[in-house]
Structures are given as structure tokens and as C-alpha cells.
Amino acid sequence: MSELQLKKKDITGFIFINLTRLLFLFLLAVLALVLAKIIIEGIGIISPEFIFSSPKNNMTEGGIFPAIFGTVAVTFIMILLSLPLGVSSAIYLNEYAKDTFFTRIIRTAVNNLAGVPSIVFGLFGLGFFILFLGRKMDEVLQTGLLFGQPAIIWASATLAVLVLPIIIVSTLEALNSVPKSHRDASYGLGATKWQTIKNVVLPQARPGILTGTILAISRGAGETAPVLFLGAAFFLPNLPVVDLCIGNYCIPMINPGEQFMYLAYHIFILATQSSNPTKTLPIQYGSTLVLITLTFLLNITAIIFRYRFRKILGRL
Amino acid sequence: MEKELNNQQNSLTENETKNHHQTYDSPFSRRIKKSTRVKESIIKYFFVLNGTAALIFIILIFIFLFKEGFKAVEHIGLVDFIYHSRLLDDGTFKRVFEWYPTSEDARYSLVPLILGTLLTSIPATIISTFFGVGAGIYLSEIANPKAKEILKPIIELFAGIPTVVLGFIMLVVGASFFNDLFNPTNRLNAFIAAIGLSFVVIPVIASLTEDALHSIPNDLRMASYGMGATKWQTISRVILPAAFSGVSASILLGFGRAVGETMIVLMAAGNAANISTNIFQSVRTMTATIAAEMGEVSQGSDHYYSLFFIGIVLFSITFLLNLIAEIIINKMRKKNTF
Numbered sequence: 001m002s003e004l005q006l007k008k009k010d011i012t013g014f015i016f017i018n019l020t021r022l023l024f025l026f027l028l029a030v031l032a033l034v035l036a037k038i039i040i041e042g043i044g045i046i047s048p049e050f051i052f053s054s055p056k057n058n059m060t061e062g063g064i065f066p067a068i069f070g071t072v073a074v075t076f077i078m079i080l081l082s083l084p085l086g087v088s089s090a091i092y093l094n095e096y097a098k099d100t101f102f103t104r105i106i107r108t109a110v111n112n113l114a115g116v117p118s119i120v121f122g123l124f125g126l127g128f129f130i131l132f133l134g135r136k137m138d139e140v141l142q143t144g145l146l147f148g149q150p151a152i153i154w155a156s157a158t159l160a161v162l163v164l165p166i167i168i169v170s171t172l173e174a175l176n177s178v179p180k181s182h183r184d185a186s187y188g189l190g191a192t193k194w195q196t197i198k199n200v201v202l203p204q205a206r207p208g209i210l211t212g213t214i215l216a217i218s219r220g221a222g223e224t225a226p227v228l229f230l231g232a233a234f235f236l237p238n239l240p241v242v243d244l245c246i247g248n249y250c251i252p253m254i255n256p257g258e259q260f261m262y263l264a265y266h267i268f269i270l271a272t273q274s275s276n277p278t279k280t281l282p283i284q285y286g287s288t289l290v291l292i293t294l295t296f297l298l299n300i301t302a303i304i305f306r307y308r309f310r311k312i313l314g315r316l
Numbered sequence: 317m318e319k320e321l322n323n324q325q326n327s328l329t330e331n332e333t334k335n336h337h338q339t340y341d342s343p344f345s346r347r348i349k350k351s352t353r354v355k356e357s358i359i360k361y362f363f364v365l366n367g368t369a370a371l372i373f374i375i376l377i378f379i380f381l382f383k384e385g386f387k388a389v390e391h392i393g394l395v396d397f398i399y400h401s402r403l404l405d406d407g408t409f410k411r412v413f414e415w416y417p418t419s420e421d422a423r424y425s426l427v428p429l430i431l432g433t434l435l436t437s438i439p440a441t442i443i444s445t446f447f448g449v450g451a452g453i454y455l456s457e458i459a460n461p462k463a464k465e466i467l468k469p470i471i472e473l474f475a476g477i478p479t480v481v482l483g484f485i486m487l488v489v490g491a492s493f494f495n496d497l498f499n500p501t502n503r504l505n506a507f508i509a510a511i512g513l514s515f516v517v518i519p520v521i522a523s524l525t526e527d528a529l530h531s532i533p534n535d536l537r538m539a540s541y542g543m544g545a546t547k548w549q550t551i552s553r554v555i556l557p558a559a560f561s562g563v564s565a566s567i568l569l570g571f572g573r574a575v576g577e578t579m580i581v582l583m584a585a586g587n588a589a590n591i592s593t594n595i596f597q598s599v600r601t602m603t604a605t606i607a608a609e610m611g612e613v614s615q616g617s618d619h620y621y622s623l624f625f626i627g628i629v630l631f632s633i634t635f636l637l638n639l640i641a642e643i644i645i646n647k648m649r650k651k652n653t654f
Contacts, residue, residue: 013548017458023450024459024467027518031474034485085369092367096360108642109371115569115638116377116631117576119603122610123627127380131615161373168370192352194359215476222478225578225603229610264480271484272583281488288481299476303469 035292042289045282051290059235059270060279064287069239070260071294074156074227075220077256082160083213086167093168094175095197114165122226125158130230146257150231152240153256158226163216170215174208175201177313207309211302218298222291224264231258232265234273263291377631385628388424388621397426397625415589415605417619424622426629428589432599435506436581437574439595440513444574445567448518452525452563457551468526475519483583486512491584500596504586507595512580517570524569528562528648529555561651565644572637576630578603602626 049063056062097103135148178201186196202209224232240258243250270284271277277284389397399411400423413427451471455464491508494500500507532555540550556563586598587608606623613620 010546010548013546016548016552020450020454020458023447024454027447027451027474028470031470037485037489038481085366088363088366089369092363096363097367106368106371108639109374111642112635112638113370113374115572115576115634116374117578117603117634119576119578119606120377120381120627120631120634123384123606123624124377124380126610127384127624128376132380164370164373192356194356218476222476222480224478224480225582225607228607264478267484268480268579268583271487284484284488288484291478292481295476295478296473299473300469303472307469 038285038289038292041282042285045286046289050286054237055235059274059283060276061283064263064266064283064290066236066239067261067263067266067287068290070152070232071221071263073240073254074152074159074260074262075217077152077156077254078159078163078220079213079217081157082164082167082216085160086164086212086216087171087209089164090168090171090175091197094172095193095201110165110168113161114169118162118223118225119228121158121162122228122230124161125154125226125230129154129157150229150259151257152231152254152260155227155230155232155260155262156256158230159220159223162223162226163220166216166219167209167212170212171205171209174205174212174309177208178204207305207312211306211309214298214302214305218295218302221298222264222295224262224268227262227265231260232262233259234269236261263287263294267291381624381628381631384621384624386625388618388625391618392424392622396424397622399425399427413591415600417609417622422618424618426602426626428591429600429602429605429626430629431591431593432506432581432585432589433575433601433603435593435595435599436509436513436585436601437571437577439507439510440517440574441567441571443510443514444517444521444570447514448521448566448570449525449563451518451522452529452566453551453556455522455526456529457547457555468523471519471522474515475523477515479516479577479579480583482512482515483580486580486584498596501594502586502588502596502598504584504598505596506585506599509581509585509599509601510595512584513574513577516577516580517574520573521566521570524566525559525563528559528566531562531648532558559648561644561648565641565648568637568641568644572634572641575637576603576634578607582607602630606630 051063051068052065053063054066055064093103093106097106130148130150133147134154137143137147138145141147182200182204183196186200191199236259240255240260241252242255242258244253245251267284267287270280270287274280399413401409402412402421404410412423413425414423415425415428416423455467455471459467486508487504490511491503494508494511495503498507536554536558537550540554545553581601582604585601585604587600587604588598589600589605590597592599606626609619610623613623
């Protein structure tokens with residue numbers, strides 16, 4: 001039977017195969033339309049002034065710099081908290097743990113943590129970090145109401161728990177892809193387990209860990225629901241910055257005890273809760289364009305990193 | 317103590333120079349310096365401690381949701397989360413299913429909220445199953461490998477769009493677009509939210525379906541082709557049935573995502589706690605209720621605790637869905653490794 005005859009007989013197959021193709025094209029088209037709409041409506045307002053100035057006139061004019069700064073500050077502290085924890089957690093699971101009932105429970109916990117709704121993380125951050133940990137710290141340190149209120153540090157800590165599974169899973173994948181023969185060679189040269197992990201396994205897994213880190217930052221920057229009641233503010237006149245002075249030298253630092261503006265939250269309140277949503281529509285589109293550019297750039301970087309990483313591994 | 321260790325090390329280095337082939341520190345030999353052994357085990361326990369982080373956080377989430385949420389059960393009562401008995405003028409009681417926690421005669425029925433969640437997440441899951449499974453089949457079985465290398469990352473980018481952006485787009489563009497098409501009861505309604513949710517759920521289902529299909533051994537395809545089956549016959553009668561459990565797990569996980577999604581429903585579902593099965597009416601979901609009311613409620617009030625109770629309900633639903641999906645996926649993995 002020739003190819004042609006086969007095709008003729010299988011009309012349903014022809015229809016369905018092209019249907020899935022059409023479905024996929026339709027998805028791509030919708031995605032492209034959404035992106036095009038955001039870019040067309042948002043590009044007009046984007047200027048250095050929009051990005052580097054503060055909102056003015058009850059947020060109906062001006063830029064979004066405090067929101068960008070807040071997003072960077074929160075995700076920066078988030079990754080400081082979550083990267084060491086996630087990477088060492090993955091090291092335990094991949095290098096030290098045997099396949100026991102206990103480690104299987106931990107793996108299930110990692111998967112389940114990834115599926116917890118983001119708003120529940122918000123509740124958890126409020127109940128655990130602010131009202132329990134923060135208030136207890138105030139009690140012990142006699143600081144009045146310093147820690148027990150919404151602030152950058154608690155938002156970062158909560159987001160750190162939220163992105164923990166992303167970092168653990170991608171680190172696990174990276175560690176898992178380091179061939180066992182490399183570890184054996186290291187042991188054979190007389191290295192201890194920790195020396196092997198530090199000098200042989202981790203350097204090879206670095207691109208994979210970096211991929212996870214970038215994905216985690218992009219996820220954290222895009223989340224809105226958890227920070228809703230963890231210190232995201234409608235408008236702040238000053239940046240959450242404090243001068244850290246040693247002697248005469250002062251360096252401006254992120255103040256983790258203050259509230260913050262958040263790009264994703266900024267879009268939400270401008271679109272739903274500001275006094276004049278139609279007037280601020282260009283600002284909303286502009287902020288959306290900035291946010292989506294940020295997350296896309298991060299995601300594309302991560303994808304390229306992983307692609308190269310896998311390619312290198314494929315050659316081994 | 318330090319001196320002793322130093323002495324030991326010195327003597328060991330002396331030994332090393334004498335017969336160095338005996339002093340290799342491999343983790344399997346007993347000839348390891350005590351200091352090294354102590355250091356190694358400290359490092360090991362450090363990693364064990366960190367390794368349990370995910371488990372600890374899951375337990376902490378459990379504890380702190382239940383700690384606050386159970387106060388709501390104590391103060392309000394479990395029955396009042398289902399219906400509120402209102403005394404009518406003629407002395408009889410009428411059951412009201414309303415979420416009205418701020419009124420003087422506060423009503424805490426979760427029924428409208430659960431209905432709202434189902435009315436947005438079920439249509440979203442149905443739409444996403446259609447598109448997601450289709451896209452998964454296309455990626456795994458039909459697209460040529462080169463196209464796949466570009467298309468798979470695009471699906472990932474799709475999944476990386478922040479939900480607040482999707483909510484915003486549905487609010488300003490989607491709502492008007494579908495209003496012209498369907499003329500719904502309310503401008504913002506469950507259907508608009510469901511479309512928005514599909515943007516989140518489709519990538520989940522598509523990539524997990526692709527994984528499930530991809531994990532089917534190639535032998536099955538070859539055997540099917542060998543018996544004269546066409547491509548579509550192979551996909552529909554061999555591959556899909558073999559991957560059935562994986563595909564259904566992906567749909568469950570997608571449904572879990574839809575139930576737990578906050579920003580899209582908060583911005584696009586209209587936020588009116590209606591009891592209705594009309595998809596073109598405004599609804600209010602559990603997630604949106606927490607998000608909208610937590611900021612304004614006074615801490616320690618019944619209303620505050622009841623929001624945590626909603627959190628428990630949400631957490632339990634998604635936890636169960638995830639657990640079932642994971643069990644299915646694990647079983648599938650065992651079955652597919654020959």
C-alpha cells in the first residue's frame with residue numbers, strides 16, 4: 001500500500017490530527033493577540049520617566065519606580081532566604097537520603113507545597129510569620145510593635161516558602177544529572193562525601209540551580225495574592241530604604257521592616273480600586289507591559305540556560 | 317582539645333609519608349581522621365535538617381490554618397457554615413444560604429462561595445481539557461522534533477504569565493469582547509473568569525499530558541504501526557488508553573490550580589455571592605472572598621476566623637487533589653518502567 005492510499009483511508013485520522021494542529025495554532029494566536037494588545041496599548045507610555053519616577057496626583061500620573069523597586073527588593077530577600085534552603089534540601093534528598101518511607105513523604109510534601117493555592121500562603125504568612133513569629137519576637141525583644149506587622153521581610157519569607165518547591169525540583173534534576181561515575185572518581189581520589197558534593201557535584205549542577213533560581217524569581221515577582229495582606233501598599237511617598245552607617249560611611253540598604261509597593265499589586269489596585277480606573281488605563285497597560293517583560297525575560301533566560309545545560313549533559 | 321586533634325593530624329601526616337597508600341580517606345574505609353568524621357556528620361545533619369524544610373512548612377501551614385480556623389468553628393459552629401436559620405415572623409425557621417459576615421445578623425454560609433468556585437473552575441477545566449489534551453497530543457505525537465523544541469518553551473512562557481495580568485486583560489478586554497457575543501446578565505461573570513482561568517490551566521494540562529504521552533514506551537507505537545494502524549489509530553487506541561491515568565492526573569492537577577487561583581477570579585468574576593447555576597451571572601469564589609475581605613476585617617473577630625476556615629476548606633480540597641494525582645502518577649511510572 002502506498003503512502004497516498006493510507007492517507008485516503010484514514011480520513012478521521014486526517015481530521016483529528018489537523019484538529020490538534022489547529023487547536024495549538026489557536027492557542028498560539030490567542031497568546032500572540034493578548035501580548036500584542038498589551039504591547040500596543042502599553043508601549044506609548046513607556047519612557048525613562050515612567051520607569052524612574054514616582055506616581056503623582058493620586059496615582060493618576062507619574063511613573064512606577066517605587067513599585068519596581070519594591071518588587072526587586074522583595075524578590076531579592078526572597079531568593080536570599082529560599083535558595084540556600086532549597087538547594088540544601090535537594091542535596092539531602094539526592095545525595096544523602098536513601099529511598100525510605102520518610103524521604104518519599106518529603107518528596108510528596110514538596111509536590112504538595114507546589115500545589116497549595118497562593119492565597120493560602122498569604123493566610124499562612126499572616127498567621128505564622130506576622131502574628132506568631134513577629135509578635136513573639138516583639139514580646140521577647142521588648143520592641144513594642146516592630147516585627148509583628150506587615151513588612152518586606154515577612155512578604156519575602158512567605159514568597160520564599162512559595163517558591164521553595166521550584167528551587168528544590170530544579171536542583172534535584174540538576175544533581176540527578178551528574179553521572180555517578182564522577183562521584184565514584186572523586187571518592188576514588190580520596191575525597192570525602194562533602195568534598196565530593198562541594199567540588200564535583202555542585203559545580204556541575206550550577207547551571208541547573210541557576211535555572212531554578214531564575215524561575216523562582218519570575219514566579220515570585222508575578223505573585224499578587226500572597227502579598228495582599230503582607231505589607232503591599234497602595235502608595236508610599238518614600239522608598240523602603242534605610243541608611244546603614246558604620247562610622248562615617250553610610251550605605252543605603254533595603255529596609256526589611258517597612259511596607260512596600262509591588263508591581264503586580266500596583267496593577268491590581270489601579271485596575272480595580274483606584275478612584276478613576278479609566279483615566280489610569282494607560283498606566284495600567286504600561287505597568288502590565290513592564291511586569292510581563294520582566295517575567296518573560298527571566299523565563300526566556302531560564303529556558304535558554306536549561307537548554308544549554310541539557311545539551312552539555314547530552315554530550316557526556 | 318584542638319591540640320590533641322593537631323597532634324593526631326601531625327602523626328597522621330607522618331604516617332602518610334611512610335606508607336601513603338593506606339591513608340586515602342574514602343567514605344567506605346574506617347581510616348578517616350576523627351575531625352573529618354565529625355565535620356562530615358555535622359554537615360550531613362545540617363542537610364537532613366534542611367531536607368525536611370518542605371515537610372515542616374506543609375505541617376506549619378496545616379497547624380496555623382487550623383489554629384485560627386478552628387476558632388471559627390468554636391464561635392460560629394459548623395452548621396452555620398452551611399446554612400443560617402432565620403426566625404420568621406410566623407415563628408418558623410427558614411434556612412438561608414448567604415455569605416454576609418459584616419451584617420449585624422451575620423451569615424456565614426459557604427454554599428454560595430463553593431458554588432462560585434465550582435461555577436468558575438469546572439467550566440475552566442472543561443475548556444482546558446479540550447485545549448490542553450489536544451496541545452499535549454500535538455506536542456508529543458504529531459509535531460516534528462524541531463518544532464517541538466520551540467513550541468514547548470512557548471507553552472512554558474504561557475504558564476509564566478502572572479495571573480494578575482490575565483485578570484487585568486479579562487477585566488478590560490475579555491469582558492467587553494464576550495459581552496458583545498453572549499449578552500450576559502452581569503458584565504463580569506463566572507464565564508469570563510473561567511476563560512481567564514483556562515489561560516492558567518491549559519499550560520498545566522498540556523505539559524503534563526505531554527509528559528504522560530512521552531513516557532509511553534516507543535515499543536507500543538512500533539507494535540501498533542507494525543500491525544498496520546495509522547498514526548491517528550495508534551494515538552487514539554494505543555497511546556491515549558495507555559496514558560489514561562497520566563492524562564487524568566493532569567486534569568485533576570489543572571482543576572486544583574483553577575480552584576486555588578485568586579487574582580483572575582477576584583478581578584473578573586464580579587464578586588457577588590449569588591446562589592445560582594447561571595454561568596453568565598456574577599459569582600464570588602472562596603479565594604476571592606479571602607483576598608477581598610482579609611484586608612478590612614479586624615483581627616480576632618468571627619469574620620476573621622471564618623476567612624481562615626475558608627482557607628482550611630481550600631487547602632484541604634487542593635491537598636486531596638494533589639495527593640490523588642500524585643498517587644496516580646506514581647502508579648503510572650511503575651507501570652511504564654519495564
